[in-house]
Amino acid sequence: MRKIGLVGWRGMVGSVLVARMREEKDFDLIEPFFFTTSQAGQNSPEVAGETSVLIEAFDIAALKGMDIIITCQGSRYTNDVYYKLRRSGWSGYWIDAASALRMKDHTMIVLDPVNLGLIQESLINGVRDFIGGNCTVSLMLMGLGGLFKSNLVEWASAMTYQAASGAGAKHMRELILQMSAISSSVGARIDNPELGILDIDKAVTQCVRSEAFPVDNWGFPLGGSLLPWIGDLKENGQSEEEWKNEIETNKILGNNESAIRLDGLCVRVGAMRCHSQALTIKLRENLDVADIEDLILESNPWADIVPNEKHATLERLTPAAVAGSLAVPVGRIRKMNIGGRYISAFTTGDQLLWGAAEPIRRMLRVVLDYLG
Ligand code: NAP
Numbered sequence: 001m002r003k004i005g006l007v008g009w010r011g012m013v014g015s016v017l018v019a020r021m022r023e024e025k026d027f028d029l030i031e032p033f034f035f036t037t038s039q040a041g042q043n044s045p046e047v048a049g050e051t052s053v054l055i056e057a058f059d060i061a062a063l064k065g066m067d068i069i070i071t072c073q074g075s076r077y078t079n080d081v082y083y084k085l086r087r088s089g090w091s092g093y094w095i096d097a098a099s100a101l102r103m104k105d106h107t108m109i110v111l112d113p114v115n116l117g118l119i120q121e122s123l124i125n126g127v128r129d130f131i132g133g134n135c136t137v138s139l140m141l142m143g144l145g146g147l148f149k150s151n152l153v154e155w156a157s158a159m160t161y162q163a164a165s166g167a168g169a170k171h172m173r174e175l176i177l178q179m180s181a182i183s184s185s186v187g188a189r190i191d192n193p194e195l196g197i198l199d200i201d202k203a204v205t206q207c208v209r210s211e212a213f214p215v216d217n218w219g220f221p222l223g224g225s226l227l228p229w230i231g232d233l234k235e236n237g238q239s240e241e242e243w244k245n246e247i248e249t250n251k252i253l254g255n256n257e258s259a260i261r262l263d264g265l266c267v268r269v270g271a272m273r274c275h276s277q278a279l280t281i282k283l284r285e286n287l288d289v290a291d292i293e294d295l296i297l298e299s300n301p302w303a304d305i306v307p308n309e310k311h312a313t314l315e316r317l318t319p320a321a322v323a324g325s326l327a328v329p330v331g332r333i334r335k336m337n338i339g340g341r342y343i344s345a346f347t348t349g350d351q352l353l354w355g356a357a358e359p360i361r362r363m364l365r366v367v368l369d370y371l372g
Contacts, residue, residue, distance in 0.1 A: 002368060004030040005066035007037075007057050008073030009045070012169045013097050017072055017357035018045065026361065029368060033066060037077065057081070060088050068093040068367055070360060075100035093367045095360050097132045102248065109133045109252045110363045113300035114145040118254045119363070123370045130363045133252055134244040135355025136160055136266065136275050141252060142328040142354045143347035144279065146299030147292065148253060148260070154341075155261040156281040158245055162230060162266060163319065165273040165352055170217045175270055177214040178223030182207055227268040241266040274319030275355060276348035278332070286340040289333055296330055302354070306331030313346075322348050326358065 008014040021027055027047050034044035035057035043051045055062050057077065063069060063085050069092060071077060078100040085094075094101075101107045107129040108122045109115075119130070132138070140158055147153050164175040185207035189195050207213060208221040220227060231240025246262040253260070264277075283292075293305045306317045306329045315321065317331040332346035349355065 001029065001031045002067040002371065003033060003065060004364070005033045005035055005055075005063055005069040007035040007069065007071040007077065008097070009034055010036075011072055011074075012165065013352060013356040014072035016352045017070070017097075017361055020353070020357055020361050021364075024361070026364060030068075030364075033062075035063070037073065060084055060090075064088055064090045066092055067371070068095065068364065070095045070364060072097040072357070072360070074098050091128065094129045095131075095363050095367070096129070097356055097360055099131075099134065101129055102131045102133070103251065104129070107131050109248060110359050110366075111138050111141055111252055112359065112362050112366055113302065114141045114149065115252050115254065116366070119366055120370070123367070130360075130367070132356060132360045132363075134241070134248050135166055135351040136162060136241065136277065137245055137248045137252070138359060139275055139328060139347065139349035139351060139355050140245075140277060140279070141249065142300065142349060143303055143330040144281075144296060144345060146295035146297070146303065147281065147283070148249070149299060150295055152283050152285060152287070152295070153260050154282045154284050156264075156279055158262065158264040158277045158279050160241075160264065160266045161269045161271065161276040161278075162241075163269070163271040163273050163275055163351055164222065166230070166275065166355075167217070167268070172272060174214055174217040175222055175272070178208075178218075178221060179270070181213055182224050222268060222270055224270075226270070228265060230266045230268055238263070239266055271319040272323060273350055273352050274322050274348050275351040276319060276346065279345045279347070280336065281343050281345060283341045283343065289335065289343070292333060292343065296333075302326050302328050304329045305333070308332055308334050317346060317348060319348055323350055324353075325350060326353055328354060 009018050032047055034054050036054040037057045039054050040056040042054050044054050075098040078098045108127050110130045111133055164172045182204055185203050186200055208224050229239050234243045249262055250257055250259050296303050297305055304327050306312050313331050317329050328349040330345055330347045332344055334344055336342040336344055
């Protein structure tokens with residue numbers, strides 16, 4: 001059996017990855033080795049009723065013994081270890097959830113329901129570095145990949161509504177603390193029907209603006225508000241998250257950098273783990289909505305169509321409905337007033353699954369199949 005090194009397995013993305021690997025019985029196919037940056041010598045999680053000892057994740061000699069390394073540890077770890085490991089002569093497969101290597105020439109961004117053909121070609125051509133894409137980009141392509149793969153998208157604008165989980169576990173906790181502080185600021189007054197809603201609203205506004213409001217991680221109130229900026233500023237005025245859309249989408253599809261023009265604003269909202277996005281798409285052809293829906297449905301087993309009806313949309317096309325599931329529903333598909341080649345669409349998906357853990361879990365299977 002191939003030796004697989006797992007780094008970052010106890011973090012948020014890593015925990016989702018390991019849970020999915022257990023569900024899909026991936027551990028039956030591999031010999032796993034658990035690495036750690038902080039707990040070397042302690043017991044690993046149990047696999048097939050057995051535990052082992054956690055290995056130091058900066059130990060290049062130990063990493064060199066692996067056929068495949070999967071890391072969810074983050075970019076700092078990747079930058080620290082990857083080049084040392086390659087310089088040491090290691091020629092195994094590196095599968096990584098962090099962004100550090102995504103746009104390097106020697107890497108592929110993996111999202112096999114969308115680009116399996118390119119991944120297989122790259123394996124034959126000797127590529128050994130496979131990196132998970134940005135969560136929002138991967139979710140857009142899981143939902144609307146049918147249109148992109150058929151080369152029907154001339155340009156698109158994605159306005160996002162991104163969940164707290166994209167910023168990490170501490171941020172998720174702080175969002176709940178913020179919600180809790182808001183609730184406490186109103187207290188029993190919420191149950192008093194005599195009290196005007198404007199008094200309650202005033203208490204909430206005072207609470208989110210107060211010095212005591214918990215913002216150590218977010219820096220600003222997210223609960224009861226939103227944050228229309230994610231990542232650093234790029235030279236052209238985009239945020240880093242907005243910049244990733246065009247460049248990563250085209251890399252995943254094997255296009256040149258700007259073959260399909262994509263842009264939009266990325267906004268953090270108070271959802272826990274589902275990223276949503278509202279898209280305006282200019283198609284290359286004036287297709288019927290039914291044909292568009294067929295292309296989406298046929299593109300992969302997880303993309304689903306929600307009819308453009310109020311009840312179905314509110315029931316099925318929300319973070320509350322989709323969290324924890326691999327389904328990527330797409331709805332609000334309709335021709336826009338602007339013209340027949342312009343459509344709107346809305347999609348939501350679990351960003352810890354298709355946005356992070358699932359593409360790299362599936363990449364392990366692709367490499368194992370390739371190695372035979
Ligand atoms: P995380 O939860 O902060 O975990 C990273 C590491 O922190 C763990 O592997 C663990 O390493 C260490 N750690 C320290 N204290 C811990 C504790 N109490 N519980 C669990 N782990 C603890 O990071 P993450 O959010 O999973 O992100 C990991 C990477 O995936 C990042 O590069 C991120 O950019 C990327 N990514 C994240 C998302 C997302 O939605 N969050 C999406 C796509 C990609 P040791 O065991 O070595 O101590």
